[in-house]
Amino acid sequence: MPASFGGIMFQYTPRYPKAFGHPAWKLYGSVNDVLQQDLLWRKVQTDPALVASFAKLLDPEVRQEGEDIFLSDNTAISLHPESCGAYSTPRNRLLNRLHGNSEDKKFITEAEGYSALGGFYLGPLFRQKKGWLPENVYSNIIREIGLLLAQEDRYLFNRKACHNSVLMTDRDKQHAQQAIKDFPIDFGFKKFRVYWYSTENGSTAFGVVHFFDESGMIAKLPISAWQYAGNSAYNIVFDLLHPANKIPLYNLNDIVRLRPNSQYVLICSSETMCETIKQGYALISQLLPITTYSSIEISDWASLGSLIPLIFPDNTAAGCCQAFEVFLALKTHGLSPYFFKRHKINNISRFTQDISAITRQDGECSLPEFAEHCRREFGVEPPRGILPQGQPLLELPGSENEPEMLLEGLLRLGDQMTIFAWRGVGKSLFALLLALCFANGYKALGGKVCPSRKYRVLIIDAELPADSLKNRARSIAEGLGLPESAANELIVRSFVIENKDIRLDTEAGWEDLLLDLEQADIIIVDSLFKVFPTSMSTGISNAAAPNMFYDWCRKNGKTAIVVDHQGKKGDTAYGTMGKEIALDVVLQLKSGKCGIEVIATKNRNFESGEHCWTNYTIKNEASGMVFDVCQRSLIHSDSGLPCPDSEKSEDVDGDMPVVSVPTIDQAIVDYVKENPTHGQKEVCAAVVDMGICKRAAAYNHYRALRENGMFADPMENNPSVQLDDDTC
Structure with missing residues (x-):
């Protein structure tokens, strides 16, 4: 591009500094330093963006016009493919072309000595305009622009501006060896040996040169043949570069x-x-x-x-x-x-x-x-991840300490659990009871809730205003016999109080909650769909966010307890079963005839012979909200169905009514004890009259109790009065 200097129009003509295996720049220092300096200037020859960053380092007020960058003093730096990184000044009337022969040394020396006129690379300009010593130009540039280069990068570099790599003939190989002998860079090598790499048909693709000094090999570089892209004549030059194509194996x-x-x-x-x-x-x-x-x-x-x-x-x-x-x-x-x-x-x-x-x-x-x-x-260790990680079963390392039990036969510190139930059964109250017990190291429900010490408990609440949450916590604490201050052991993040969404299914949500999560031992989330709203649908992919949360808790030795909603079928939580993949315990709360039944539908770490973990009632008394354990059913039948009316009843105030009606099994056992001479027909009729269940359910439970040896029917041996069960 034309530039004005002293009234004279100066035309900067880009010319490519063809090194052809000879340097277009001076190099300084050790072998490793020289190789990395050579790589930097090679990158400059083939990377206009890098040249532009160098120009700004020289002069922040640079301007670009076409394929040239002009400094404030009208020094022109080329971005043209054939001369990228070369520069000229208005006083320079001729920019000589390097031809790859002994004359190049003269041109390079002149450019170094008269840097104000022009040069084949930007090193002299940095000395002139920044006042840097020649031997420090490379290291200063690297530091200023934050560029990282290694010797391996030099070895892998395979770009030569305006040239294409070509296969080598026997004549080319002879000329290449001569070029290496005459290589003017003084690496300090005394001898070399070339190993030639062939293609499938035996043609030579490139060579690898081993350079030696007195102590042995100190450098290994490829050598390849290149042809000028715009020249159809047979003009082959050689350079210490890998070819640009796929690199064949040796032999x-x-x-x-x-x-x-x-x-x-x-x-x-x-x-x-x-x-x-x-x-x-x-x-x-x-x-x-x-x-x-x-x-x-x-x-x-x-x-x-x-x-x-x-x-x-x-x-x-x-x-x-x-x-x-x-x-x-x-x-x-x-x-x-x-x-x-x-x-x-x-x-x-x-x-x-x-x-x-x-x-x-x-x-x-x-x-x-x-x-x-x-x-x-x-004494060499293999790289991480290269070996199989499996171990023989009996050689697996165990924990030095016994796992800390939180819920008897159910949940340990570090396990993950969810609680689900119909609306109004009291799942949030149950979760708050657990939170208070864990935070204060207090046992409850007849020892079923059994923390051995105080834990740091975080509640992420998306349901209640502050007053309701405080009142519930005070009432439960009083019912447990704990002081009011026991509720203050809980740390709370609240949707309602903070007036914002608190989520664990977004990066921003994790960032907001992370410090609180890291401080806690036990994290209680109420409820899943508010904290993980992307899990609302039933698709398997929508379980990803809660499962990632459970995995994080497990890796960090924390227990998560998440409150969820009951699905339409009544025996699982709402949505996909994929939400249970990362869980150790799944608890279902059912409102039955003897209070609330806590059923473990999944119990990964403990053998459990009983489906029902415990039964309890909730009473509002003057001393607070009391959780009482019910007398357990003598025989639990998995065929017993929940009572839809009681399970789906809404609890507006959040407090559960007292439920004292006996279960079907208990009613049958109690009646038989009081009336030992009555047979199946009388017992079942009496239970039906109590309004506990219908006739078919009474007969089913009666048979189950009898078959399990709980009592014998006195009429069984009297054929005249024996009934056909199938007709009842």
Whole structure:
């Protein structure tokens, strides 16, 4: 784009700084530093957005015009694909193109020495405008923009502006080796070796260069061939980059050739290991293909097909860690690898012993065996989640302490429970009774409610105004014989008082309640549909929110008690059965002829021979609201049906009336005791006359009691008066 300078129109012409394996920038520091600096400037060449962020760092008042960014002094920074990251100033009349030969060194040196004129990368501009030392430009940029780069990122980078990666001919391979020899960056390497990676048909895709100094290999980089996208002529250049296509495994041509006749493939830790085994142990290379990878992350593992991978790692701690990474990569492709163990001692004899396991039947080992070997031999722990987590039943760790019982034979601290009933039966009163007992460490209902200490209890109430909730709590506390202050042990979050929805099925609701939830030991929710309104429908997915709440409570050692509504059928809570998945206890309250019956329709953690957990009545007395335990039925019949009238009756004031009418079973037993000579007909007629039940129900209960040995019918042995039960 044109820019005015001193009355002269300056035309900035984008030109691509073609490094072709030569640097378009100076690099400083250690090998690792140099590799990461090189990656940063490569990203600049291929990422206009990154260049724009650098320009703003140089000058907050930059402006963009087309594919150029201009600083306040009219210095132009290119965003054009062929020159991205290069810059020029109005005084610069020529921006030289790098050609990938010895002349490039001269151009780069001139650009570094005269940074005010122009350059192939932005480093000189940072020195000029920010006053940074050349060796600190990279680290200062990284710190200023918060960019994180690692050496592995440099190894995986596979972008070259305006170029496409191409396969390599034998001539290209010779030229590539010469380019590496002449590579002008002084890494401190004394020698190198290239390992070539082939395609399926044997063509060369790229190479991996091992660079060495006196102490051994210190760097490994890929080398590949690239062709300028706009040039149809045969103009191949080389760069230390992975190709942009799928990355083949080492010796892919051998894998494809041997795959039809082999069941296994040997995966080594490096190209050097592959060649050592192929040259020194030729029998193994005849039995199965031998391969390795240039990168675990981007290699084309799918080319193994159905071959079973055998991982042969280095005999080091790092070798164990790398083997685990390879295992995880192979598992994502549906493969089931095995391992070979390596001895820690590093000599020819041990290596031969390790290699010989490949030729032995069952010489390989499974993941758990390999993990144990790495622990013992190299002190390496496997990655979290890689091993199966199951344990033998009798070796499962138990709690050092006995579980704290809250409800006898029913509920422990950390268990999850729901209570459901018809409207008006008193489920909210029962939940408040439990809350007061737990918060004050007080036993009730004949010891059925049995906390061993005080607990921190949170009530999330969506039903009552403050006065009603306070009055109920005071009345129950007085009936229990507790002081009025006992009610103050409860912590309450209230819809009505706070004048807002309090929900546990939204992220905002969780955030609002989390601090209170974390402080509590026991959380009582009244009711489910107000706190989890998304659970109103019967779809299975609508149970997700309460089940997630129960799971959170369980993981954090807390007990949740949620009040729910009874379903239309009468024997389950309203809505989907999916709401019970995460529950340990489901309690149903039924209003019967002997008070309120508490029935455990689900009791996960205890063996229960009785369906009914307890019976109680509620009386409003001068001393408060009293919960009295009824005399239990001698025989409980699951066939007994609830009384619809009593169960569906509404309790406007929230207080339950006193119910003193006996149950059917109790009435029969009491009548037989008083009239031992009366037979079935007289007993059943008397019970029907009491108005307790109809005739069919009386005969059913009479037969059940008699069959369970509660009494004998005196008329059974008198054929003249014996009745046919089926006709009654």
